[in-house]
Amino acid sequence: MRPRYSALSLLRHxxxxxxxxxxxxxxxxxxxxxxxxxxxGGHGLATAYYLAAHHGIKDIAVVERAYIGSGNLGRNxxxxxxxxxxxxxxxxxxxxxxxxxxxxxxxNFNVMLSQRGQIVLAHGPSQxxxxxxxxxxxxxxxxxxxxxxxxxxxxxxxxxxxSGEARFPICGGLFQQRAGTVRHDAVAWGYARAADSxxxxxxxxxxxxxxxxxxxxxxxxxxxxxxxxxxxxxxxVAGHSSHLAAMAGxxxxxxxxxxxxxxxxxxxxxxxHVISFGAELFYIxxxxxxxxxxxxxxxxxxxxxQRGQFPKVQTVAECAVALIPSISRLRLLRxxxxxxxxxxxxxxxxxxxxxxxxxxxxxxxYQGFKATPAVGWCFAHTIANDDEHPLSRCYSLDRFARGRExxxxxVGNWTYKQ
Amino acid sequence: xxxxxxxGRTSSDAMLRIMCPICGERDYTEFRYGGDxxxxxxxxxxxxxKVWHDYVFLFDNPKGLHREYWQHVxxxxxxxVLERNTATNEPGESRLARMDVVTxxxxxx
Numbered sequence: 242m243r244p245r246y247s248a249l250s251l252l253r254h255x256x257x258x259x260x261x262x263x264x265x266x267x268x269x270x271x272x273x274x275x276x277x278x279x280x281x282g283g284h285g286l287a288t289a290y291y292l293a294a295h296h297g298i299k300d301i302a303v304v305e306r307a308y309i310g311s312g313n314l315g316r317n318x319x320x321x322x323x324x325x326x327x328x329x330x331x332x333x334x335x336x337x338x339x340x341x342x343x344x345x346x347x348x349n350f351n352v353m354l355s356q357r358g359q360i361v362l363a364h365g366p367s368q369x370x371x372x373x374x375x376x377x378x379x380x381x382x383x384x385x386x387x388x389x390x391x392x393x394x395x396x397x398x399x400x401x402x403x404s405g406e407a408r409f410p411i412c413g414g415l416f417q418q419r420a421g422t423v424r425h426d427a428v429a430w431g432y433a434r435a436a437d438s439x440x441x442x443x444x445x446x447x448x449x450x451x452x453x454x455x456x457x458x459x460x461x462x463x464x465x466x467x468x469x470x471x472x473x474x475x476x477x478v479a480g481h482s483s484h485l486a487a488m489a490g491x492x493x494x495x496x497x498x499x500x501x502x503x504x505x506x507x508x509x510x511x512x513x514h515v516i517s518f519g520a521e522l523f524y525i526x527x528x529x530x531x532x533x534x535x536x537x538x539x540x541x542x543x544x545x546x547q548r549g550q551f552p553k554v555q556t557v558a559e560c561a562v563a564l565i566p567s568i569s570r571l572r573l574l575r576x577x578x579x580x581x582x583x584x585x586x587x588x589x590x591x592x593x594x595x596x597x598x599x600x601x602x603x604x605x606x607y608q609g610f611k612a613t614p615a616v617g618w619c620f621a622h623t624i625a626n627d628d629e630h631p632l633s634r635c636y637s638l639d640r641f642a643r644g645r646e647x648x649x650x651x652v653g654n655w656t657y658k659q
Numbered sequence: 660x661x662x663x664x665x666x667g668r669t670s671s672d673a674m675l676r677i678m679c680p681i682c683g684e685r686d687y688t689e690f691r692y693g694g695d696x697x698x699x700x701x702x703x704x705x706x707x708x709k710v711w712h713d714y715v716f717l718f719d720n721p722k723g724l725h726r727e728y729w730q731h732v733x734x735x736x737x738x739x740v741l742e743r744n745t746a747t748n749e750p751g752e753s754r755l756a757r758m759d760v761v762t763x764x765x766x767x768x
Contacts, residue, residue, distance in 0.1 A: 481722070483718065483719070483720035483721075484720075484722050487719075487721075492713070492717040492718065492719060493717065493718070493720070494716040494717055494718065495718060495720055496694075496695075496718050496720050497720055497722075497745070541692050542675075542687070542692040542727070543720065543725065543727075543745055544745050544748055545722045545745050545746050546745075546746065546747060546748050548748075550674060550675060550687070551674055552674075552686070552688045585715075585716050641712060641715075641716040642708065642709070642712045654715060654716070655694075656694075656718070657692055657694070
């Protein structure tokens with residue numbers, strides 16, 4: 242067990258000359274493990290942690306192609322919330338929210354959860370009806386939600402365009418106070434450190450090239466650092482799920498699309514909440530460093546390039562300025578793209594697969610980051626018990642065949658429109 | 660001055676440009692993406708739900724060459740089939756979809 246972080250240890254290190262010890266080991270892969278998890282992002286690391294902490298399985302390797310958190314965990318806009326509509330999603334994401342609320346204590350690592358509140362805006366009476374319904378569903382599930390009228394939104398968010406010239410006049414919103422942001426890198430580091438201290442090997446720079454398949458059973462992986470045998474193998478590589486699944490001969494209901502995110506130059510504290518535009522898919526918050534962090538919709542065609550197309554920059558900037566005209570002269574500091582697993586109904590998979598001892602977590606569309614703790618919780622259960630967790634039973638691979646799609650946005654069967 | 664090549668830019672940074680057989684090369688923003696063009700539509704008589712499930716819901720989603728539909732909505736409004744490398748966005752050949760349509764299995768074009 243590593244030394245615990247505390248106020249006292251901070252003070253002691255402030256005066257000590259010795260540097261902080263490494264937060265997790267750099268192990269070489271062993272030839273065999275009980276469980277091998279492919280993907281050292283938030284989902285893979287969280288799964289390893291909950292397997293070790295709550296299921297008594299400690300002989301685990303997390304193999305990561307690059308460095309941990311180098312994929313979508315470090316590319317999202319750090320938002321966490323639980324304002325969903327459909328049964329299955331609502332309970333799952335609320336459970337995730339509850340795990341976020343205790344996560345810094347659980348991991349002894351400050352993930353900097355900031356429950357600054359999220360406001361989804363409405364720009365017309367019919368949208369207010371939709372938000373009222375959503376708020377009612379949330380409250381029936383014990384989730385906090387408050388419907389705001391125009392006056393309350395003006396009071397809370399005076400810097401939005403409330404003038405008569407607004408392209409999309411704001412007539413109200415739905416407020417979830419417990420929603421907010423989390424420092425995303427700290428999630429990788431916190432879970433990695435906590436899992437490592439329980440004996441999990443976090444193996445970076447180790448790319449999986451193929452599966453070791455014996456009949457209908459997966460018995461491990463071949464990697465750039467040699468063969469690793471595994472009692473059970475788990476895929477947690479959202480963005481590349483189809484790519485990995487193809488190595489096991491599986492086709493998935495997933496297309497890979499690009500989602501861009503943006504951060505502006507830092508400014509003084511200005512935007513106290515997370516705000517979601519109602520007229521387009523656009524969301525914005527301000528980081529602790531002062532940059533405005535925002536994003537929009539996917540680029541619209543499948544791609545693995547991790548580089549977004551320029552026209553989307555314009556669309557997103559137009560949304561930003563339509564909503565908050567005063568930021569029109571801010572400069573962008575960076576923008577980047579992550580690869581999303583887009584599914585036909587916009588919902589993910591946490592499930593067994595047609596191959597024995599192979600488990601899949603993927604298809605996360607836009608929602609992977611906020612789901613991280615609950616994914617770890619449920620995926621660990623699925624791997625340990627060879628059965629879906631009650632909270633994630635709706636996220637099975639065969640739900641389309643059974644007519645049990647979970648289309649929270651009501652978009653229909655189009656991966657690139659979800 | 661920093662040139663694009665000096666900072667390691669590749670084709671994936673550039674705007675995706677699609678060659679329309681009728682209108683010529685245009686920005687992709689003039690087109691609407693229409694999905695995977697390699698899946699053959701099952702014949703109308705197919706009653707097996709699994710065949711329809713696989714046709715509707717499953718994707719090869721390759722990291723590499725991909726054949727896909729685009730419609731030139733802001734141009735000639737024709738449907739095209741484009742070959743594109745999804746790992747680089749490098750566009751390849753395109754042709755009118757009606758020349759290349761994947762018809763129902765076992766049915767004439």
